[in-house]
Amino acid sequence: MMDSKTVSSRLRELVKFLGTVKGDLANVTGPPSLLAPSSVVEVGHCWAQRPAVFAAPAHEPLPEKRSLLVLKWFLVALKSQLYVAGSPGPQAVSIKKPLNAFLGELFLASWTDEENKASTELIAEQVSHHPPITAMHVVDRQNGVRADGYARVEMTFNGNVNIRQVGHAMVHIDRYDEDHLVPLPDVKIRGFLSGCMYPEITGTYTLHSSGGYVAEVKFSGEGMIRGKRNSFEAKVYKKDDAKQKAIYTLSGVWSDGWVVKDAQTGEVIEMFKHDAVENDPVPMDMVPVEEQDDWESRKAWGKVLNGMSMGNLEAVTREKTRIEKAQRQMRAFEEARGETWEPLLFKSIPADDFEVFHRLSEGTGHQLAGERTKGVWRVKDADVQNLQRPFRAGLTPLGY
Numbered sequence: 001m002m003d004s005k006t007v008s009s010r011l012r013e014l015v016k017f018l019g020t021v022k023g024d025l026a027n028v029t030g031p032p033s034l035l036a037p038s039s040v041v042e043v044g045h046c047w048a049q050r051p052a053v054f055a056a057p058a059h060e061p062l063p064e065k066r067s068l069l070v071l072k073w074f075l076v077a078l079k080s081q082l083y084v085a086g087s088p089g090p091q092a093v094s095i096k097k098p099l100n101a102f103l104g105e106l107f108l109a110s111w112t113d114e115e116n117k118a119s120t121e122l123i124a125e126q127v128s129h130h131p132p133i134t135a136m137h138v139v140d141r142q143n144g145v146r147a148d149g150y151a152r153v154e155m156t157f158n159g160n161v162n163i164r165q166v167g168h169a170m171v172h173i174d175r176y177d178e179d180h181l182v183p184l185p186d187v188k189i190r191g192f193l194s195g196c197m198y199p200e201i202t203g204t205y206t207l208h209s210s211g212g213y214v215a216e217v218k219f220s221g222e223g224m225i226r227g228k229r230n231s232f233e234a235k236v237y238k239k240d241d242a243k244q245k246a247i248y249t250l251s252g253v254w255s256d257g258w259v260v261k262d263a264q265t266g267e268v269i270e271m272f273k274h275d276a277v278e279n280d281p282v283p284m285d286m287v288p289v290e291e292q293d294d295w296e297s298r299k300a301w302g303k304v305l306n307g308m309s310m311g312n313l314e315a316v317t318r319e320k321t322r323i324e325k326a327q328r329q330m331r332a333f334e335e336a337r338g339e340t341w342e343p344l345l346f347k348s349i350p351a352d353d354f355e356v357f358h359r360l361s362e363g364t365g366h367q368l369a370g371e372r373t374k375g376v377w378r379v380k381d382a383d384v385q386n387l388q389r390p391f392r393a394g395l396t397p398l399g400y
Contacts, residue, residue, distance in 0.1 A: 032316040036084045036096035037308045039297045040153075041107040041124045043098065044136035046081040047073070047147055047169075049281035051111050051118035055143040057173050063211030067236050068248050068260070070171055070180045071207055071215040072272070075232075079255045079274055080281070082187060082199035095189065095197055099301060099320075101126035101134060102327045102397055103341055107297045109286040118143055123384055127343040128152075128374055129327070133167075135346040137379035144174030150346075150377035151184050161189035166369050170356065181208045181360040185219065198229060201254075208360045212239050213247075219254075230255040235263065293389045294396040295344075326398040333399075344391055345383055348375035 048054065053073050057066040084095050105126040112119040124136040127150070135150040149169030156162045165184035172179050183205045191197045201219040208214055215236045222229040230253045235246035248269070252258025257273035273279065286292075292299040300323065307315030334341060351370025361367075370376060 032308075032313045032320070034096055035308070035316070036098045037305050038084070039099040039105060039107070039301060040101040040132070040134055041105050041126055041297050043081060043084070043134070044107070044122050044124045044138065044149075045109065045284065046077040046079075047136070047149075048109070048120040048122040048138045049080070049111050049284065050076060050279075051113040051120045051140060051282060052116035054120055054138065054147075055116070055118040055140045055145055057171075057178075058140075058143040058145050058175050063176070063178070063209065064213050064236055064238070064247050066173065066176070066178065066211060067180070067207065067209045067213035067215050070182070070209070071217070071234060071236065071250070072260075073171075074182055074207060074215075075217075075234075075250075075254050075258070076272070076274075076279075078201070082201075083255065095199060099304070100132065101129075101297070102300070102323060103127075103129040103331075104295055104344065104392070104397070105297055105300060106293070106295050106344065106391070109284050111282045111284055113282050123345055123379060125343055125345050127346050127348070127377055129331075131372070133373055133377070135343070135377035135379070137346075137384070145171070147171045147182075148378055149182070149184070150373065152373045163187040163189070166372050168357070168366070168368075176211065179210045179356050179360060181357065181366065183207065183366065190222075200230065201232075206364060206366075208239070208364060208366075210356075210360060213237065214239050214244075216244075228253060232258070291389075293391045294398075295391050300397050323397060330399050345387070346377045346379055348377055351376050 053069075053076055056072075057069040060066045060069055082095070084098055103126055107122065107124040110119060110121045118140055119142060120138055120140050122136065122138050124134060127133050127135045131152050131154075133150060133152045137146070137148050139146040147169050149167060151165045151167035154164040154166065164186045167184050169182040169184065170179060171182060185201045185205050186203065188200050188202070189197055190200050200221040202221050204216065204218045206214055206216050213236055215234060217232055217234040219232045220227055221231055232250075232252070232254055234250040235244075236248040237244045237246055246263035249261050249263045250258050252272075255274070257271065257275075259268060260270040260272070261268055286298070287296075289298045289302060294300060298305070303319040304316055304323075307313070307319060351368040354368065354376045357366075357368060357376070368376060
């Protein structure tokens with residue numbers, strides 16, 4: 001754990017740095033001491049690291065309970081998604097900024113829960129660098145559940161770091177041919193003055209299912225006078241119920257735990273705690289770094305990550321600069337030749353053609369904003385199935 005002087009020094013360094021940046025921070029490289037030892041393309045692991053939670057809706061015959069289970073998957077993922085390189089706690093700088101992914105960067109991993117007969121695969125790719133857009137695909141082939149999502153991240157600073165995620169995720173359950181539209185919440189990074197940075201979500205978000213149910217989450221969080229950090233309340237109700245009468249209710253802290261109740265009887269259905277052993281993520285499986293392709297994140301950033309682990313900030317800066325410079329040169333060469341970069345495993349489709357989104361979002365206020373995300377990103381299933389290394393023969397992130 002860092003001592004208080006180190007924490008204060010790094011916070012001063014960060015605030016000074018943020019104060020010099022104008023506009024969108026998403027593609028800005030922060031001070032090396034404040035970077036997480038992972039790239040943006042790894043963030044999707046939060047959706048896949050608990051295969052049993054991901055697969056659970058496939059085994060639930062009641063559509064309202066399936067909506068509840070998809071909501072659980074959404075809530076469970078928030079802690080590891082937002083507390084990057086840290087964990088909730090009052091004494092430490094709890095989060096760091098992931099490395100900015102370079103164009104074409106890939107992250108491939110899997111998780112297997114043998115006890116619950118569930119396994120997930122994650123495919124993530126940086127499909128755009130300006131603006132930064134990451135696309136991801138999670139699938140459990142055995143249980144017939146998949147999630148496809150993408151996000152453009154926009155960041156600004158006004159005393160807090162404000163993170164806006166432009167995009168969404170769509171969960172599909174084969175057994176019931178059912179879709180769930182899942183929002184990507186906006187986040188504020190607070191706590192600069194207190195010496196403990198932490199993420200907070202505020203506002204109301206809704207998850208909509210083609211099964212006819214809505215899950216509504218109201219994030220409140222910690223205020224100046226009252227409220228508890230990372231707190232929320234939620235309910236599941238029937239979409240065509242004008243009174244939005246709750247079938248299930250949830251309340252608690254998304255980074256710690258919550259209680260699920262039957263709204264009619266008050267019976268406690270579940271008490272979820274992140275620190276319970278049975279709720280731990282299962283181990284991640286991936287190809288050893290030395291066998292990975294040059295475009296895979298852990299190998300591409302290997303020297304940077306090694307510098308971080310050794311505390312060698314000079315090496316971190318040198319190796320990051322080497323990759324970033326090579327990427328700028330590649331973009332300049334492409335422009336000179338009139339070429340356009342093509343993502344390897346994802347494709348963009350026009351927003352107007354994404355029928356399932358428009359059907360689920362009708363009357364909800366959800367918007368695609370396709371002009372800001374270069375369309376809607378979906379995985380190329382056949383290309384994933386036939387993927388073989390090397391991915392881009394004769395070309396690496398360094399341009400050779």
